[in-house]
Amino acid sequence: MGKIIKYVMLDILRNRIVLAYMIFLILLGFSLFNLNDNPSKGLLSLMNVVLIIVPLVSIIFASIYMYNSAEFIELLVSQPLKRINLWLSFFIGLSLSLSLAFFIGCGIPVLLFAANSTGIMMIGMGILLSVIFTSIALLATVLTRDKAKGIGVSILLWLYFTLIFDGIILFLLFQFMDYPLEKAMIGFSILNPVDLSRVLILLKMDASALMGVTSAVFNDVFGSSVGMTVALFILLLWIFFPLWISVRKFNRKDL
Amino acid sequence: MIIATNVTKKFGKLTALKDVNATCNKGQSISLIGPNGSGKTTFIKCLLGMVVPDSGFITFNKQNISLDWKYREHIGYMPQIGRYPDNMSIAQILEMMKDIRKKKVANLDEELIEEFELNKIMDKRMRTLSGGTRQKVSAALAFLFNPDVLILDEPTAGLDPLASEILKDKIRKVKKEGKLILITSHILSDLDDIISEIIYMQDGQLVFHKTWELLKKDTGEEKLSRAIANVMKSKI
Numbered sequence: 001m002g003k004i005i006k007y008v009m010l011d012i013l014r015n016r017i018v019l020a021y022m023i024f025l026i027l028l029g030f031s032l033f034n035l036n037d038n039p040s041k042g043l044l045s046l047m048n049v050v051l052i053i054v055p056l057v058s059i060i061f062a063s064i065y066m067y068n069s070a071e072f073i074e075l076l077v078s079q080p081l082k083r084i085n086l087w088l089s090f091f092i093g094l095s096l097s098l099s100l101a102f103f104i105g106c107g108i109p110v111l112l113f114a115a116n117s118t119g120i121m122m123i124g125m126g127i128l129l130s131v132i133f134t135s136i137a138l139l140a141t142v143l144t145r146d147k148a149k150g151i152g153v154s155i156l157l158w159l160y161f162t163l164i165f166d167g168i169i170l171f172l173l174f175q176f177m178d179y180p181l182e183k184a185m186i187g188f189s190i191l192n193p194v195d196l197s198r199v200l201i202l203l204k205m206d207a208s209a210l211m212g213v214t215s216a217v218f219n220d221v222f223g224s225s226v227g228m229t230v231a232l233f234i235l236l237l238w239i240f241f242p243l244w245i246s247v248r249k250f251n252r253k254d255l
Numbered sequence: 256m257i258i259a260t261n262v263t264k265k266f267g268k269l270t271a272l273k274d275v276n277a278t279c280n281k282g283q284s285i286s287l288i289g290p291n292g293s294g295k296t297t298f299i300k301c302l303l304g305m306v307v308p309d310s311g312f313i314t315f316n317k318q319n320i321s322l323d324w325k326y327r328e329h330i331g332y333m334p335q336i337g338r339y340p341d342n343m344s345i346a347q348i349l350e351m352m353k354d355i356r357k358k359k360v361a362n363l364d365e366e367l368i369e370e371f372e373l374n375k376i377m378d379k380r381m382r383t384l385s386g387g388t389r390q391k392v393s394a395a396l397a398f399l400f401n402p403d404v405l406i407l408d409e410p411t412a413g414l415d416p417l418a419s420e421i422l423k424d425k426i427r428k429v430k431k432e433g434k435l436i437l438i439t440s441h442i443l444s445d446l447d448d449i450i451s452e453i454i455y456m457q458d459g460q461l462v463f464h465k466t467w468e469l470l471k472k473d474t475g476e477e478k479l480s481r482a483i484a485n486v487m488k489s490k491i
């Protein structure tokens with residue numbers, strides 16, 4: 001298993017996209033921190049960009065990589081290797097390299113300008129999101145055989161998690177304005193890893209006061225260490241659940 | 256050595272394999288023959304575990320292959336169309352396979368690598384190779400680990416006459432060592448002196464499994480191509 005991870009990572013490193021992604025994150029971080037005189041403002045802007053960019057790059061890169069490695073996978077399946085190990089190796093190789101690129105690309109500016117608990121929280125969430133969206137991408141690729149269709153599905157999933165889901169929430173909020181929805185919002189945030197990580201980062205910032213009553217409820221639930229653990233657990237579920245389904249599908253897949 | 260029992264596989268509405276039963280033993284060299292789309296490649300992929308049968312099971316040395324994956328150590332497989340990672344060089348592919356199979360260097364059979372003169376182009380990336388050179392790499396890989404079973408899917412397709420002679424010589428040599436060889440080929444003249452048994456497939460069904468001697472007697476033909484043509488005609 002370790003060997004396959006090694007080959008996957010070598011292959012990804014030879015591919016310059018991940019390197020470009022890393023440099024882009026570094027440049028983004030430095031420019032945002034220099035534009036804002038206040039590092040916590042810079043962190044807020046960086047967070048907003050990161051929460052869109054990280055899922056996008058992770059899901060698209062991972063699915064394109066999986067489709068391009070179809071031959072590689074075919075070759076390896078005919079070798080004495082366990083299918084589960086093969087699939088997990090690809091998952092680990094991809095998520096390790098994407099997390100590493102994020103950690104270096106975003107970690108350097110954040111640790112230089114805003115090395116506080118909020119900054120560290122953001123780096124942690126970025127890494128978790130990289131892994132979550134790699135896992136979702138693997139599920140999308142195992143379900144669709146056609147490359148164009150699979151990448152389309154990945155883009156749609158990204159759109160759903162970053163835009164459409166929030167749209168639905170806003171719609172519901174306006175429709176049921178007269179009812180107290182603060183508690184229900186917690187339930188909704190669990191359904192979207194991007195939202196959940198945004199909440200977790202915002203709660204560490206002063207800016208959370210801007211969210212009003214909802215923020216108070218969120219703070220009540222996720223502010224405590226128990227709530228934080230539960231939230232992290234839910235994010236981990238977002239990694240394992242898609243991965244588990246994709247492993248099961250891959251085990252029965254014809255190549 | 257390999258026993259397939261009632262193997263059935265459907266791709267959507269298409270039945271690729273229908274209740275296939277076959278027994279392959281050590282020392283045999285079996286040729287899988289049949290028209291295009293008769294399920295030969297699907298059957299081979301089932302043996303390798305690349306395609307999972309809908310029903311029925313296959314055993315390798317009395318082990319059910321769906322429960323066991325280590326059996327593939329004993330198989331050398333040369334696919335019909337060798338597909339390899341574009342960015343890797345031939346040397347890297349060979350290195351990786353050795354790494355995965357964890358074989359000792361002393362056990363390696365590098366004869367084909369030398370005979371095909373792959374040493375001279377070791378640093379070439381896979382995407383720059385021609386179809387024939389890719390086939391050479393596939394063949395070299397199939398024989399590299401001295402496997403007990405060789406599964407060759409259209410081995411000579413795309414090879415130049417010289418290379419295909421080298422490969423055939425190699426198959427003859429391996430046959431003498433008493434290994435199980437499974438070959439599919441449409442170029443039947445290639446197979447005349449290599450094979451000992453014939454499996455004929457049509458529309459996903461195994462029509463017959465006979466020794467070459469018996470088929471010669473039944474059809475009264477000396478050449479495999481004529482014998483098979485005879486069989487195909489009588490079937491229509």
